[in-house]
Amino acid sequence: MRIIKRILKFIAILIGILLITMVIIIFVDNQSTNYLKVENNEFAKSNSYLITNVNVVPMNQDTILVNKMVYIKDGIIKNIADNIEVKDIKIIDAENKYLTPGLIDMHVHIWDKYELGLYLSNGVTSIRNLWGMPMHLRLKEDVNNDEIISPIFFTTSPKLTGPEFLGDDNLQLVNPSDAKEKVISYKKRGYDFIKTFYGLTEDIFDAIIEQAKISDMDIVAHPSQKVPYSYHFNPQIKSIEHAEDIIQQPLNYTLDTLKLKEVINDFAKSKHSSFSPTLTVYNNIYQMLIDDNILESERLQFMNPLIKKVDSKAEFERWSTAKLNDSSVVNAIKKQHDFHIKIIKKLHEIDVTFICGTDAGIGVTIPGFSIHQEFSFYKEAGLSNYEVLKTATVNASKTHSIMNEMGTIEIGKIANLLLIDDNPLLDLSVLQNPSTVFIKGRKLNRETLDNFEKQAKNRNNLIISALRYVEFLIVEK
Known part of the structure; x- marks a missing residue:
């Protein structure tokens, strides 16, 4: 009996030490991002x-x-x-x-508060997070209560997938009633949109769409391979993500121009959804293939340390191994990226509404900085500077009704603004270092923005990031 009591006492002490350690870690992390508090910025x-x-x-x-x-x-x-x-x-x-409207990145993955400063430093004043976790609901509350300086923050729910699509980051739905319950729950808890992902069968997807309409929640769709691509042209689905999924799904992993024509025709028939190409994140596969030292590069110093250690490293090793096994993969990835540019050209010819998304925060796609690379690809696809800028301003703001108060400089709009030295309609690169950023009317000068970058470089928050991910697994799974 005494031995059992000693064991229980020992376990209790360990649990106490663990809880105290977690509190200290959380406190230290909060102190490290004090520079983003409104009260600390004159x-x-x-x-x-x-x-x-x-x-x-x-x-x-x-x-x-x-x-x-x-x-x-x-x-x-x-x-x-x-x-x-x-x-x-x-x-x-x-x-x-x-003076231009602040930029809007419509496809990001947020892992910590440091990234908020990186977005602002690069002129991004609104973000749409597309992998919702409990941490994002708290972050959204802080932003909405004007406690921290941040881009205006929107987040989808966790990723909804079908029963066959496994992974600790996905929620496998097994039947329509389960799908409806999830949508109802996400609405109640405060997520802004529903994120659909791979593996959703038609009956489950139909249930999501039906309940999303009832719950007044827009859907953001990473296309599911279990339904026809054209299925995603639904009024409840406000944006379709990723040019690469056009190749992976309706084109069946081929660069088939005839099949592409069919997809273009489907887009032409529907005016419901915007399209977010996320060209940068796929191009970064090519960058990993041609740069063996990319993980040690200066730009990767701005990546969340947990993501860099786990996701960035895994992606790099995956493609390095693929290159070792077959050197032609380098040219194949480059050809597919070039085909993505062709897709954008064809969609642009039929006036598809593009919204700028970068998929920043995963792989080697850096928060904030990547939006300017995304712009360059749209420019390469034949969009004018004005049309490129529309993807991250007025087009983005029209995607969801809750975003309508931004994206243009008009009376009554939120004062998310960039003050830049030269005309962006002549040279988009001037957007990369705005001299001043206004976020909800608050003025951030270049010195402050540079400090945001400095604070985010080589940050030491791996453990707290891991704890937040564990929280996601416990709460959502």
Whole structure:
């Protein structure tokens, strides 16, 4: 009996030590991201300004409004005019710079708060997280309560898959009633959208669509190979993800131009869904194949350490092994990327609505920085600078009704804005280092943005990231 009591006491002590350790880890992580708290940022405390001598790129039309004033009050654009008289307001002389809407990345994977600063530093003022976890609901609450400086944050539910698609990161649905219960639960818990993934059979997918409509939740679809690709052109599905899945599903892993024509025709018949190509994340497979030192590169220093240690390394080893076994894989991946560009060209010819998504946060696709690489691919596919910029502004904002208050510079819109040195309609690269970012009217200068990058570089939060993932497995699985 005494031995049992000693064992139980020992177990209790271990559990106590573990709990104390977890509390300390969480506390240290929270302290490390204090630089994002609104109360700790002097310039971000005010959200009312009068910007003068500024050239406005409104993005609701292909034009420049030259030498205007823009009045921001309580984070909202109140007026745009040649002359605005407002008393007791902070004035920002833009010195003939250009004011654009903040960028929106519609396909990201968030792992920690540090990444929020990386997005802002690169001009991304709104993000749509497409792999929902409990941590994201807390993060969303912090953002909505204006406790931290962050892009406006939206998140889907966890990924819903069919019964055959295994993996600890997926939720296998086995029947329609299970699917409906999940949608109802996600709505109640505060997820913004439903994320559908591989392996969903038609009966289960139909149940998701039916309940999503009842629950007033938009669906974001990573195409399921268990239904025809055209099945995803449904009014409840607001965006379809990934150019690569066009090749992997309706084209059956071939670069078949005749089959592609059929897919293009299906897109032409439907105007319900936007399309998020995520060209960067696939191109990064090619980058891994041609750069044996990519995991040690400077840009990978901005990746979450858990993802770098697990996902980035696994992806790199997978493709390195594939190259060792068959050197032709390098050219094959490059050809498929080039075919993705062709897909975008063909879809652009029929006026498909593109929304910019990067799939940042997985593999070697870096949060924030990757959006500018994505832009370059759209440009290569034949979009004008204005059309490219639309993918991450007005087009993105129209995808979901809860995002309609951003994406353009108009009276009544949220003041998510970038102040940049030159005209982005002539040179998109000027978007890479905005001199000032306004997030809900709060002003972040370049020095502050550079500090966000510095804080996120080589961060030491592997354990807390692992704990959050374990939480996801316990709560959602």
